[in-house]
Each structure stands twice: as C-alpha cells, then as structure tokens.
Amino acid sequence: MPAVIAENDVSVWSDETGAVYHYPKRYSSILLPGAQVIYYKGKLTDKAFADQRLSTQxxxxxxxxxxKVYSDPKSSKGDLFALIEDFQPFEWAILAKEGDSYLEPISPSKISNYWRSGxxxxxxxxxxxxxxxxxxKSLQISESLEQEDAYDFKSRVEGSPIAYYGVRYERDPKLRxxxxxxxxxxxxxxGFDFEKAYGSYAKGYIHVHHTMPISEFDGPMPVNPETDLVTLCANCHSVVHRKRSSTLSLDELKGMIRGLWLFKERS
Ligand SMILES: [Zn+2]
Ligand SMILES: [Zn+2]
Known part of the structure; x- marks a missing residue:
C-alpha cells in the first residue's frame, strides 16, 4: 500500500528529502522496501523556512x-531509516485540504489525531x-557536485574517466x-570522529569514499551506499588515494594502521 510521509522543516534526524527518511518502529509495517510514498509537510510554524517550502499550508x-530499510544503531527505541529512491519533486504544492475536504480520507474514529501520524x-x-x-518538476542534473567539499583527489586521477566517476559518487549529496x-x-x-576531536564545529564532517575497485568499474552504474561507499577520515582517505595506480581496500588500510602491512611486505 502507498503511504504519505511527513517531513518537518526542522528534523531531529539526519533526514534529507529524497535521500533518507527516519521513522519510529511503529511504522515499520507501512514503510516496506518498494512502497510508493508521497512527501507531506504540515502547516508552517517557523517563518525562517517559508522560502524552502512550496506553501505555508x-x-x-x-x-x-x-x-532499503535499516535499523538506526543510534536509537534505543528501535527507530528505522529508509533510503529514498526516485524522488520526484512537484512543480507546485498540492494542498492537503481542498475546500472543506481533505485529499486523504479520514475515518471518523481517527479524526482527532489523524495528522499527528508522521x-x-x-x-x-x-x-x-x-x-x-x-x-x-523536471530535474536538471547539477554540476554543483564539483564544488562540494574542500578536498580534491581529482588531480591524482586526471585523465581517468573511471576514477572520475568514483570521485563523483563520493561527492553526490544524496549518496553522501x-x-x-x-x-x-x-x-x-x-575510528576517528571529527566531532569528538574538534567539538561541535566539526559535527557531521566526514569523507565518503567509493570502494569499487577501479578495474571492475567502467562508467556510471548504480551505487549501493551500503557496499560501495564507506566513511573515512581525511587522513585515511588521503592514504587510500595516495597512489594513482591503485586504490587501497579498507582491509589493506586497516592492516597498515595495525602495522600488518610491513609484516606482509617483508614476508
Ligand atoms: Zn575516495
Ligand atoms: Zn581514519
């Protein structure tokens, strides 16, 4: 069955429209992989967000x-989050109420708190x-991905379209x-954590690395954020890309940190 999912202007989660949606466990039977969903916003409560919405209503x-649906490891209450696929924004707002009636039919038994359900x-x-x-709304492919972050590995992989796609995926905001x-x-x-090391100024900062081995990767293809991407600190990410000829795997990198790399090279 399709569903409506409500998005708040200020999210307590790392919700991002069209990328990730967090929800309490009680909705787990509704938001199953493959379910069609319509995005909804309630009445505007904070004027600061007026220009980020299609309507105040x-x-x-x-x-x-x-x-794909995941359980949120940070939640003690069993909250879940779902990856959002194929998000298509509307050109204009479709108001929830038309005249005296709502587009969502509400059964009399639910009328008192119907809109409280996210x-x-x-x-x-x-x-x-x-x-x-x-x-x-027709989406224009934005080239703004280019200027996403202050790090740049592109110079190391210049002339290699394969590596370029890897870098591109690392900078795609939705995949990030x-x-x-x-x-x-x-x-x-x-295990480095930017917020723990630098405080709240660095909260939310991390590099995202595309792990697909270059030899097996030619041209744009669907990226699985669970298996093809990994979060790395800036130091580790630099080391992974240190040599143009080969990108280190996560296991190789971990081995180097533990000192096993030297052992392996000598033996
Ligand atoms: Zn990388
Ligand atoms: Zn690291």
Whole structure:
C-alpha cells in the first residue's frame, strides 16, 4: 500500500528529502522496501523556512519510493531509516485540504489525531488522486557536485574517466547522506570522529569514499551506499588515494594502521 510521509522543516534526524527518511518502529509495517510514498509537510510554524517550502499550508510536495530499510544503531527505541529512491519533486504544492475536504480520507474514529501520524497509509486511489493533481518538476542534473567539499583527489586521477566517476559518487549529496546514515560519522578504518576531536564545529564532517575497485568499474552504474561507499577520515582517505595506480581496500588500510602491512611486505 502507498503511504504519505511527513517531513518537518526542522528534523531531529539526519533526514534529507529524497535521500533518507527516519521513522519510529511503529511504522515499520507501512514503510516496506518498494512502497510508493508521497512527501507531506504540515502547516508552517517557523517563518525562517517559508522560502524552502512550496506553501505555508499543509501540502504534498513530491513522490518517491522506499528503498532499503535499516535499523538506526543510534536509537534505543528501535527507530528505522529508509533510503529514498526516485524522488520526484512537484512543480507546485498540492494542498492537503481542498475546500472543506481533505485529499486523504479520514475515518471518523481517527479524526482527532489523524495528522499527528508522521507516516500514513493511503489507498492506491488516494495516491493516484494526489499525483493526478501534481506536475512533476523536471530535474536538471547539477554540476554543483564539483564544488562540494574542500578536498580534491581529482588531480591524482586526471585523465581517468573511471576514477572520475568514483570521485563523483563520493561527492553526490544524496549518496553522501545515505552512506553517512548507514555507516555513521566515524572513520571506518581508524575510528576517528571529527566531532569528538574538534567539538561541535566539526559535527557531521566526514569523507565518503567509493570502494569499487577501479578495474571492475567502467562508467556510471548504480551505487549501493551500503557496499560501495564507506566513511573515512581525511587522513585515511588521503592514504587510500595516495597512489594513482591503485586504490587501497579498507582491509589493506586497516592492516597498515595495525602495522600488518610491513609484516606482509617483508614476508
Ligand atoms: Zn581514519
Ligand atoms: Zn575516495
């Protein structure tokens, strides 16, 4: 069954529209992989967000599909997060209320707290009805990925389109958000945590590395943020890319940190 997922202007989670959606365990039977979802925002409460929304009123603003679902390791209550696939924003807001009636039919028994649910199952008919009022905004592929972060490994891999795609995936904001949701914010090789080391100024900072071996990788292909991406600190990421001829694997890097690399080279 399709569902409506509500997004807050200020999220307590690392929710990101079209990339990752966090939710309490009670919605786990609704948000299954493959479920079609419509994004919803309630009434504007903080004017600071007015220009980031299509409307100040409760409205729908996009359609997507639930991808892989993970349990959130940081949650003690069993919260989950889902990767969001194929997000398509609407050109204009579809208001939740038309005249006196709501686009989501509300059964009388639920009327008192219906809108408090962040995830609401809807019928295929309601889903189709909302979509039929919407125009899907055509997305332009942005080249802004180029200037994402202050690190640049491109010079080391110049002239290699294969490596270029690797770097591109490391900078794709959606893949970054998904990789960080799955792998966390500490370095998967040495455990370094920017926030712990530098305080809140560095909160949320980490590099995302694309692990696909270059020899097996030719051209754009779907990237699995769980298996193809990993979070690394800036030092470890630099070492991984130190040599143009080969990118180190995570295990090789961990071995070097433990000193096993030297042993292996000598033996
Ligand atoms: Zn590290
Ligand atoms: Zn990398």
């Amino acid at each position: 409760p409205h729908y603003f996009g359609v997507a599909r639930i991808g 995830v609401r199952e809807i019928s295929q008919h309601t889903f189709d009805d909302i979509l039929s009022r919407a125009k899907i 958000t998904q990789a960080i949701a799955i792998h966390g914010l500490s370095c998967k090789a040495c």
